[in-house]
Amino acid sequence: MDEVFEMFSFFGGLVNSLVIILIHCLLAIIKYVTPMTLWPKKSVAGEIALVTGSGSGIGREVSLSLAKRGCHLVLWDINDEGNQETGRMVRSLGAEANVYKCDVTDREAVYKVAKSVETEVGKVTILVNNAGIVSGRQLLDLSDEDIAKTFDVNTLAHFWTLKAFLPSMMEVNRGHVVTVSSVLAEVGIPRCSDYCASKAAVKAMHQAVAREMIIKRKDIHFTLVCPYLVKTGLFEGTSTRYEWLLNTMTPEYVGKKIVESIQTEQDHLYLPYLIQAGVLLEHVLPFRGQLVMEDFLGACAAMQTFTGRKKD
Incomplete structure (x- = not known):
């Protein structure tokens, strides 16, 4: 029975x-x-939003877009000059901004600056983990230090910021976490082994923590952002065969879409939207079939002309 x-x-x-x-x-x-x-769209006016890597690129544009919607910005970047400029731009829009120089790979520094933020500004309710780097070299050309640094910035830093700010979100039972991963979290391409692996790892971490909050019945939303090529300089020199099909996006466009994804509480944001078809095929096709599709699109050769962001 x-x-x-x-x-x-x-x-x-x-x-x-x-x-x-x-x-x-x-x-x-x-x-x-x-x-x-x-x-x-939900209102984010009055929310305290912390953005890492806010000194340039996507981080700056996310900050400006949040400022236009009435958020109080907390700006974190190791590039103090660029970050101060972002702060001035945020204030010119009539929003408040607190600027901090912070190396997100240094967990003790993250915890220390996080305490300063809570004391000086208040409890962070929107966290945008955006800081990232790319080396653009083949595995055997990467030093051990290069690999470790990629994971320190692209993956481990997310652990430190979440451990710093998630408890206060749980305390007030309100918040939103944005993880900027990459389409390359879905597929590995040549000269990006460390980058692809670090973005895949942070994607998995994001999904695990989101489920932990659901189990705990916390009203904290999570959005995973997986963009294709963005004109930030990070992937400078990279080229694809059919630019008209999957065109390189501007930081302004991506920043705006990320903020819209917060307001509409999206779980995932793939940019451009058409890239989702490619991601689906990567999961369905056999390995050799994937190679044929990537060869047709020029994906495997994309990094051959990579130069990276120019350094002063």
Whole structure:
């Protein structure tokens, strides 16, 4: 009798789960085909938003976009000059900004500056983990220090900032965490072994922590951002075969879309949207099939002309 009951319970739970999954799939399709500008958006006015890597590129544009929506910005970057400039730009928009020089790879520095932020500004309720680096060299040309640095910035720094700010979000039961990963978290390409691995790792970490908060029933939202090429200088010199198909995006566009994803509480943001078709194929095709598609698009040769961001 117990076995029969267990069987009925299993099939009942299975049918219930499949129905709920179908509903979520339909909602996702509706969201996908509806322009984000038409989605209902929550207000972020008055929220304290901390952005790492805010001294330039995507981090700066996210900060400016949040400022336009009434957030109080906390700006973190190791590049103090660029970060101070972002602070001035934020204030010119009528928003408040507190600027901190912080090396996010130094966990003790992260914890120390985080305490200063809570004392001087208040509890952070929006955290945008954006800081990142790329080396652009083949595995055997990378020094051990290069590999460690890539993971320090692109992966481990996320652990330190989350450990610093997630407890206060849990305390007030409100918050939003944005993890800027990459499309290259989905597939490895030549001369990006350390970068791809670091972005894949931070993607997995993001997904695990998001589930931890759901289990704890905390009203903290998580958005994973996976952009394609962005004109920030990070991937300077990189080229693709069909630019018109998957064009390089501006930091302004990406920054705006990231803030819209916060306001619409998206779980994932792939940019440009068409890249999701490529990601789906990477997961469906066999390895050799993936290579054929990547060769057609010129993906494997993309980093051959890489120069990287110019240093002063």
